[in-house]
Amino acid sequence: MLSENKKDQLYKVFTDPIHGFVHVPKGQTLRLLDHPYVQRLRRIRQLGLAYTVFPGAEHSRFSHALGAVGLMLKMLTTLRDKNTTINNQEVEGVLAAILLHDIGHGPFSHTLEHTLVADFNHEMMTLALMKQLNAEFNGGLETAIQIFTDQYSKPFLHQLISSQLDADRLDYIKRDSFYTGVLEGSIGIDRIIKTLRVHNGSIVIEKKGIYAVENYIMARRFMYMQVYLHKTVLSADMLIRSVFRRAADLVTEGYQLNFPSQAIRYFLEQRPSAKKGISQELLQHYVMLDDADVLMCLKFWQHEKDPILADLCTRFLNRRFFRATALNNKLSPEDKHRYRLATSKILRSMRMPFDEKTAGYYFGTTETRNEAYRFERSGIYIMEQPGVAVEFSKAADARHIEALSHPIVKHYAIHLKELKS
Secondary structure (H helix, E strand, C coil): CCCHHHHHHHEEEEEECCCEEEEEECCHHHHHHCCHHHHHHHHCECCHHHHHCCCCCCCEHHHHHHHHHHHHHHHHHHHHHCCCCCCHHHHHHHHHHHHHCCCCCECCECCCCCCCCECCCHHHHHHHHHHHHHHHCCCCCHHHHHHHCCCCCCHHHHHHHCCCCCHHHHHHHHHHHHHHCCHHHCCCHHHHHHCEEEECCEEEEEHHHHHHHHHHHHHHHHHHHHHHCCHHHHHHHHHHHHHHHHHHHHHHCCCCCCCCCHHHHHHHHHCCECCCCCCHHHHHHHCCCCHHHHHHHHHHHCCCCCHHHHHHHHHHHCCCCCEEEEECCCCCHHHHHHHHHHHHHHHHHCCCCCCHHHHCCCCEEEEEEECCCCHHHHCCEEEEECCEEEEHHHCCCCHHHHHHHCCEEEEEEEECCCCCC
C-alpha cells in the first residue's frame, strides 16, 4: 500500500462532493485533464437545460468526467486485486478514454446536438477530438482509442467505459441525483465496484452484488422519469431549438443578424454537415462553443428587430416556456395541421406573424423512451455459481427485472399555453 507521501508524488488530488477525494495520475492523464478540450467541459452543463427545473443542476461535464476517472481507478484496482492482468499501458489507455468520453458534447450537452450540425452526433466529435489529441500526444492515445472504439484485445476494458454498467453511468446517475435532489437516484456504487470481476473476458458481478445492481437499474429508471425526460425540460429544449431554427432561417433569407459569438456565426451561416466526416474547419469551430455562446446570443437577440426571434429569446430568458401536454397517441398529420392553425390564430392575436411556418416555432411534438435495462443488447451478467454467469434478468433473485427492459414510450405536444389541447 502506498503511503500518503508517495500518493502525493504520483497523483493530483481533487475534492469531489460525490466521491470524496479523486486521485488523477500525474503524467499523460493529468496533461489531458489540463488540455483546453477537457477544460472546455467546465463551461458545459451536464444536464443541459434541467437547471431550469432543478435549481441545483448546475454541475458541469468536467465534474462528471473527473468523477468517472475516480470510479475507473477504483474499478481497475478491484479487478487487479482479483488477479485480472491489466498492464500500466492499459490503465493509462482506459483512464484517457473515460476522461475524454464526453469531449464531443456541444452547448447544453444534448440540447443542440442535431441543430447546429447536420448528420451528426456527439460521439463522432469525441472520436475526432481523440484522434486530434493522439497526434498532439505523439501517438500516446492509440490504446485509448482502441479501447474506446471496442477494437482492443480485452473487451472488458471497453465495457468499463461503455456498457449497461460502466463508470460513465455509475457516476452520472449518482451525481445527477445529488445535484437535482432526486433521492431515488442514489445508488450503492462502492458495493457494485467491489463485486466486479472478469469472467471469460467480460465484466460480471458476483452474486453478492445482485441487490446493488437491482437498485442501480431502478434508480436509472426513476432518473429518466423524473429528470432526464421531465416534460418541462422537453419544453425548454424545444424553445431553445426554435430560437436557433429561427436564427438560421433569418440568415438564409439574408437578414443581417447580430452575432456576439463568431463560432455561432459559423454554424448558422455555413450550416455544416458531418455526413462525410468531421472536417478540420468544423472541429476548430466546434471546440469554441460552450453554454456561454448560446446564452450570449439569447441576450443579444432578445433585442433583434425580428419579432419572432426576439419573442422566443425573451421567453427563454424569462422562463416563459411552452406547455408540454401528454398525449394518448402520436398525433396524426391532420391533428398537427390543426394545432398549427390554432397556433397561428393565437400569434395573430399577439400581433405576431401568423402563417403556418411561423407556427412551427411555437408548436412541436416529441416522443420519449425510458429503457432502464436492455438485456437483449449487452446485458449485465451475474456469477450465480462459480464459473457460471447468467444474464441479470434470468438470475434467481432478479427475474422481475425483465419487466423493466420494456420501453415506456410517451408522446407530447409542446405548445403555447394559450392553446387548449
